[in-house]
Amino acid sequence: MPSLTELAREILRNAELIEDTNTISSPDVGEARIALLNATHRLTIEAQPPTSYLFSQLWSITDTFALRTIYALKLPQHVPHADSIPYSTLSTLVGVPVDKLTRLIRYAVTLGFFTEPTPSHVAHSDTSRLLATNPDAFDAMGMILNELGPATHAFPDALTRFGTSEEPNETAYNIANKTDLGIYDFLAQNPERGRRFGGAMRLFSGDGGSYIQQLLSAFPWTSPTHDREDFVVVDVGGGHGSVSVKLAETTKSMRFVVQDMAPQVQEGRRLLPEKLEGRVEFQVHDFFHRAKGAG
Numbered sequence: 001m002p003s004l005t006e007l008a009r010e011i012l013r014n015a016e017l018i019e020d021t022n023t024i025s026s027p028d029v030g031e032a033r034i035a036l037l038n039a040t041h042r043l044t045i046e047a048q049p050p051t052s053y054l055f056s057q058l059w060s061i062t063d064t065f066a067l068r069t070i071y072a073l074k075l076p077q078h079v080p081h082a083d084s085i086p087y088s089t090l091s092t093l094v095g096v097p098v099d100k101l102t103r104l105i106r107y108a109v110t111l112g113f114f115t116e117p118t119p120s121h122v123a124h125s126d127t128s129r130l131l132a133t134n135p136d137a138f139d140a141m142g143m144i145l146n147e148l149g150p151a152t153h154a155f156p157d158a159l160t161r162f163g164t165s166e167e168p169n170e171t172a173y174n175i176a177n178k179t180d181l182g183i184y185d186f187l188a189q190n191p192e193r194g195r196r197f198g199g200a201m202r203l204f205s206g207d208g209g210s211y212i213q214q215l216l217s218a219f220p221w222t223s224p225t226h227d228r229e230d231f232v233v234v235d236v237g238g239g240h241g242s243v244s245v246k247l248a249e250t251t252k253s254m255r256f257v258v259q260d261m262a263p264q265v266q267e268g269r270r271l272l273p274e275k276l277e278g279r280v281e282f283q284v285h286d287f288f289h290r291a292k293g294a295g
């Protein structure tokens, strides 16, 4: 187990590496960032007595409650992008008493959402501005908190009720939503929730997401052996096609077939950049059934 000072040194070493490259979002600092965050997490656990750490974990429920309220009131969308707004004005806009709203936002400020340039005004932080300006980020917030959140509460019940079942309709999600449908069939019947799920996926698998850089470096996509017209990638359960679109933008000739359920395919076709038509194609296909022509 590393000591506190060893962890602190690791944090310093990686922080210096990141600062030397001058940009926090550069893919070049990915490993240093992961090492820094891991050491910071370890330090948070090791730097306090067990009771204190346990309390901090248990009370993190207040973070979730604050984020759910921010989402429900659409607070990011009501704060000007490049200016501040008085708490009193914001309170009128969202129909919530000013003292409660102020307390909620001050708590959110400690989590990195919003800033308070003066004691009577609120403005954006980088994170709350992202929620205001990127609809996929706001959808990801709602999907995690309101789609997956209730299922997490049902998880202990699901463990005892469904045991070792691998059926897609025997899950905590089924208990939380009182449905016999698997999550994707359920979302297909609830278009707004399905749309929000798709938006969240676009964020997770888009440029700002966590795995696209690993995918790009994991395979020689641009080599002449692979980047040819007769090289076809089938993106199974590919959602709105953000991964295939990114790969198509990175390559010149390789082609992509994105397979998913009808609503995702429809939205994917709608969002496909014109310049990629002909190289990225969408197909409605259930991945539990053998594809036509598959060996």
Ligand SMILES: C[S@@+](CC[C@H](N)C(=O)[O-])C[C@H]1O[C@@H](n2cnc3c(N)ncnc32)[C@H](O)[C@@H]1O
Pocket (backbone or CB within 6 Å): 184, 201, 202, 205, 236, 237, 238, 239, 240, 241, 242, 243, 259, 260, 261, 264, 285, 286, 287, 288
């Ligand atoms: C977690 S999402 C991932 C989406 C996409 N691969 C991405 O990274 O953005 C899983 C995808 O699988 C699709 N899916 C679920 N069940 C499916 C089925 N039986 N046949 C085809 N696609 C399915 C969902 O509609 C959803 O788009």
